[in-house]
Amino acid sequence: MTTTNTTTHVDQVVATPTYLADIRFFFRPQDVEHMAELGIELGTYDGVKENAHSIYTLTAPPGATMPPDEEGVWSAERSQTFRNWILTGFPLGTATPVEPLPNGARPTRLRKDITTLSDAEFDRLKAAFTGLMDRDPTDPKSYFTLAGQHGLPKRWCMHHQDRFNPWHRQYLLDFEDALRSVPGCEDVTIPYWDFATDLPDRLQHPPLDEYVLPADPGASATPQPVSGFFPYTTSRYSVADIAQNMTDFEVLADTATSLTQSLWGASNVNGYQDFSIQAHDSGHGSIGPTMGRQNVAAFDPVFWFFHCNLDRLWLSWQTRVGGTTVAGFRTTLGQNTGWLTPPSNVMLGTSVTADQTIESKVSYDRLDLPSPVEGAMENLSGSIDAARSFAFRSDSPVSVRVKGIDRLNIPGSFVVSLLAGGEPVAKRYFFQPDDPRNCETCVQYGIVNLDFRLRQEQILDRKLTVRIDVPGQSEEIGTAFPLSQAGNPTINARLLVGEA
Structure with missing residues (x-):
């Protein structure tokens, strides 16, 4: 039977099943889509829990009426497991890490660690950045215009909310496409800086060490112009200070915690988002005066390599929890699914919607996939339903x-x-x-x-x-x-x- 995370589960009775480890894989994307049209949610924990007794009645063999197709019919073992889940109080549990997609199924656009690029690849990357930086600042594909979407003057970025990771994923793609528009750089991809390591030497030399703004980014800001950023040259802390700041702000600790979360959660609340966004914010503050100010952060070339790593970490988490498809991703959301559908899925400055970014168009040469021993998945909170132990x-x-x-x-x-x-x-x-x-x-x-x-x-x-x-x-x-x-x-x- 096909499941939401591309892993085939062999039906066998599970005595103490949980939603995240077992039950969510019982519902195929077509089952979720079909029942959603009838106003019944089968793609999330809350929806399945709310409709659990009806689901059991309608799917229990031998007289099951749902799913209507032969391929989707539940086995006796699956039905018993679902019954056990009801009897044990609908435990949410923790996610079971799943196997990543086989290489043949991965997107063709590959991003690499910047330290592993060949000299020829790195030369093309520098040529692409130089090409964007040399364009007239009014050109929609100039470095000045593209960086200005995140801070001044556009301020389109969407921080501290559900669309944070989706918006930045699309932003990276748009910037990468602009890099590829430079002649001779058609196959360039943005490499990542794994900030668990020191700032690479390759980011400390032109054109990737700094950027001199060719125009005033605040002059056309709305609702009112902003002064103080022209003339302006981006700046960073020393390599040693960046590393110390990363330690002091516990950027790597928050990153590690984010990768062990079973749920997507919400900024300011819990789950992957909370710790991922905290790591993002503290990473910005660790790197330097420019990266620490949202108005101008994206003008520092390090911004793109830093955010590329954050996207790699998000894809790592998606892979661990079986959330690389929209259907699989929804199973980690609970009730918080509205931002994946209109009108809440709209993202500033782009026609791409948040749900369209869940299935990544790129792959990475390495994902952070700690073993269960190195980083067991968790679902810790400060409170729990009284009905559950x-x-x-x-x-x-x-x-x-x-x-x-x-x-x-x-x-x-x-x-x-x-x-x-x-x-x-x-x-x-x-x-x-x-x-x-x-x-x-x-x-x-x-x-x-x-x-x-x-x-x-x-x-x-x-x-x-x-x-x-x-x-x-x-x-x-x-x-x-x-x-x-x-x-x-x-x-x-x-x-x-x-x-x-």
């Missing part, structure tokens, strides 16, 4: 959430530090424009949270406090930002639990 252990991490930050009052990207006994124990960087009130996406998602995972001994018997700093704030008044002007955020601390 749960457990926590002495080594369970503590989730500390700085909740309810009103970012619209904060002038630019900022750092949230968590202090225990007056000593900093963790910090995160939040990436946003200098003027968030003039950003459509920022206004829509104005109240935000930041999550920290800590060992219990880091905070036990210690007073917890929070500090917000704005690196770009005037030196005359210092970088500290009053909590009272940031919505008086609260600190929520709880042990994370999972199903027993």
Whole structure:
């Protein structure tokens, strides 16, 4: 039987099945599509749980009436497994990593680690970047225009929400197509910088080390012009400082946690998105003054290689959880599926919709697919339905959430530090424009949270406090930002639990 994640499951009775490991694979894409037309959701945990008893009745052999085609008829073993799932309280469980697609089924556009490019490949990449940078800034396929879609003047980027990863995936494709429009560079792809390693030497020389803006990006910004970015040359921290910042902001820790999440989740809430977006924001703040300011971040050439790696990590996670197709991806969403359908699937500055980006048009020379031992999948949360059994252990991490930050009052990207006994124990960087009130996406998602995972001994018997700093704030008044002007955020601390 065909499943949503291209893996064939042999029917056998499972005594204690879970949705993510077993049940979601019982519904084929055509089953989900057919029942959706009747107003019944079979593609998500919440939908299957809500309709579980009807599903069992209609699919149970020998008198099953659904699915109507012979190929889709459930075996007695599958029916018994589904019954067991009902009797055990509809456990959600954790995802079981699946095998990646065979090489023959992969897209033909391959992106590589920038350090592994041959000299000839790297020369073509430099020629492509030089070609874009040399184009008139009014050319729609110039470097200036394309980078200006993310920050000034267009501000089309969609951060801290469900369409964050889809928007940036399409943005990379559009930029890659522009690179390919440079004569002699028709087969160029954007390589990635694996930021688990130091900034490569290849990104420290022209034309990939900096960019001198040829025009004022703020002159045509709406709803009002923005000054202070012309003349302007992009800049970065030293290689050693970037590496130290990545450590201090725990970029790699958030990345590792994101890859073990069973659910897509939501920014500011849980799941892959929450930790992926935190890693993104802190990565921007780690790299330099330009990358840390949303208004101009995409003008730094490192932006493209950094984001290419983030897309590689997202595809890695999709592959692990069986979410490389729209049908498979939906099984990780719960109730949060609206952004995949009109009108909520629209993405600023492109005719491509969010759902059309789920099935990636590119592949990578390497995906991060840790073994179950190296990175077991999880579905930890601060609460669980009372009807389900749960457990926590002495080594369970503590989730500390700085909740309810009103970012619209904060002038630019900022750092949230968590202090225990007056000593900093963790910090995160939040990436946003200098003027968030003039950003459509920022206004829509104005109240935000930041999550920290800590060992219990880091905070036990210690007073917890929070500090917000704005690196770009005037030196005359210092970088500290009053909590009272940031919505008086609260600190929520709880042990994370999972199903027993």
